[in-house]
Amino acid sequence: MTTRNFDIAVLGGGLQGGLTALAVLGRHPGARVALVEAGPRPGGNHTWCFHAGDLGDDGMALVAPLVAERWDRYDVCFPNRARTLGTAYAAITSDRFADAVESRFAASPGSALLTRTQAVGLDAGSIELEGGRRIHADLVVDARGPERFESGERLAYQKFLGLELELRAPHGLTHPVLMDARVPQTDGFRFFYLLPFGERRVLIEDTYYSDSPRLDVAGLRREVFAHAAARGFQPERVVREETGVLPIPARSMGEPRSELPLPAGYRGGWFHPTTGYSLPPAVRVALHLGRTLGQSPFGPEWARLCSEHARQQRFFAFLNRVLFGAFRPEDRWHVLERFYGLPEATVARFYAMSTTATDRARILCGRPPRGLSVRLALENGVTA
Numbered sequence: 175m176t177t178r179n180f181d182i183a184v185l186g187g188g189l190q191g192g193l194t195a196l197a198v199l200g201r202h203p204g205a206r207v208a209l210v211e212a213g214p215r216p217g218g219n220h221t222w223c224f225h226a227g228d229l230g231d232d233g234m235a236l237v238a239p240l241v242a243e244r245w246d247r248y249d250v251c252f253p254n255r256a257r258t259l260g261t262a263y264a265a266i267t268s269d270r271f272a273d274a275v276e277s278r279f280a281a282s283p284g285s286a287l288l289t290r291t292q293a294v295g296l297d298a299g300s301i302e303l304e305g306g307r308r309i310h311a312d313l314v315v316d317a318r319g320p321e322r323f324e325s326g327e328r329l330a331y332q333k334f335l336g337l338e339l340e341l342r343a344p345h346g347l348t349h350p351v352l353m354d355a356r357v358p359q360t361d362g363f364r365f366f367y368l369l370p371f372g373e374r375r376v377l378i379e380d381t382y383y384s385d386s387p388r389l390d391v392a393g394l395r396r397e398v399f400a401h402a403a404a405r406g407f408q409p410e411r412v413v414r415e416e417t418g419v420l421p422i423p424a425r426s427m428g429e430p431r432s433e434l435p436l437p438a439g440y441r442g443g444w445f446h447p448t449t450g451y452s453l454p455p456a457v458r459v460a461l462h463l464g465r466t467l468g469q470s471p472f473g474p475e476w477a478r479l480c481s482e483h484a485r486q487q488r489f490f491a492f493l494n495r496v497l498f499g500a501f502r503p504e505d506r507w508h509v510l511e512r513f514y515g516l517p518e519a520t521v522a523r524f525y526a527m528s529t530t531a532t533d534r535a536r537i538l539c540g541r542p543p544r545g546l547s548v549r550l551a552l553e554n555g556v557t558a
């Protein structure tokens with residue numbers, strides 16, 4: 175059994191784990207960081223997007239080298255509303271992410287990137303690897319991702335299948351379509367998501383806010399091809415495929431846990447309960463761990479981060495209860511169509527998890543979206 179000592183050891187080299195390593199080593203180039211990842215490279219198989227307003231200057235500086243594509247606006251399309259929002263949107267690809275994490279570790283001789291390495295256990299001061307090896311660290315972070323997410327209650331799911339397609343001819347898209355909900359509303363609120371990468375490459379995702387986690391992969395592939403054809407795209411080949419089934423919680427998970435090993439990323443509840451986006455909170459946590467290396471992470475700044483995150487989560491969990499508890503699956507799109515009529519700054523703060531009291535009032539007050547069923551809400555016990 176071999177033992178190595180590190181300043182920080184992170185279990186899970188996905189989004190949270192990789193960002194944490196980058197933040198720590200960016201601020202402390204001599205730090206000893208261990209990142210343990212079961213897969214062949216950090217980052218898995220994702221395209222992570224975020225809105226420009228989601229991150230502050232230090233967050234933008236952290237992710238800037240990871241950004242593969244950036245657009246200055248995006249569209250949403252509903253049966254009765256089409257809108258272009260002038261908020262910039264950016265994509266991080268897992269290839270680019272893996273390149274950045276790997277090269278940072280290659281330049282940090284005291285650190286260790288352990289890929290193809292399965293951990294079998296962890297405690298406040300160590301991670302146990304398959305085969306009996308154990309690595310010790312002053313701070314152990316558990317960033318094992320959504321698969322291990324424990325909320326107690328899973329209300330619903332955001333699930334999707336995306337195909338990145340190389341086309342025979344230019345697609346003509348200049349910016350993303352975040353939601354095209356002008357499609358049959360089967361299996362809950364449904365929309366297509368399109369990200370143009372270069373002239374002939376586009377990622378198309380068929381996304382559902384569903385009561386069931388079941389993903390009919392073959393059926394969804396056919397739906398993506400049908401949507402591509404309806405837009406006049408001629409796919410030449412599939413470059414890659416990604417799928418996701420993310421929990422949409424009905425209850426706030428309370429304040430993130432301040433204990434060791436420190437649960438972070440999806441595992442620690444650091445995600446947006448309604449959109450499933452976790453990049454903005456992952457960046458906040460990573461920067462915090464970079465700033466506090468060598469001390470306890472649980473100071474006043476951590477307390478502030480946790481309480482603001484929990485406050486925002488409570489609101490979004492309530493919205494989830496309304497969306498899933500007071501609307502029939504085929505009527506849920508009305509809620510989103512109404513939402514996208516709100517001021518652009520409110521929409522931006524909704525995604526950033528930094529809503530103000532005015533934003534929350536704008537989202538909840540006024541004429542209710544069509545399809546609201548008081549009977550259903552009472553049956554499902556929808557309460558604030």
Ligand SMILES: Cc1cc2nc3c(=O)[nH]c(=O)nc-3n(C[C@H](O)[C@H](O)[C@H](O)COP(=O)(O)OP(=O)(O)OC[C@H]3O[C@@H](n4cnc5c(N)ncnc54)[C@H](O)[C@@H]3O)c2cc1C
Binds near residue numbers: 190292294440453
């Ligand atoms: C396909 C997809 C697209 C998404 N797109 C976006 C987006 O555009 N924007 C956004 O903000 N969010 C997005 N999300 C949501 C969220 O950001 C991602 O799920 C994100 O990757 C979560 O980060 P994480 O670090 O918590 O978990 P992950 O990135 O899933 O990382 C967890 C890692 O831990 C490793 N691991 C687990 N157990 C062990 C073990 N025992 N030993 C070793 N390694 C282990 C896994 O292999 C994995 O690599 C997306 C999710 C999916 C699934």
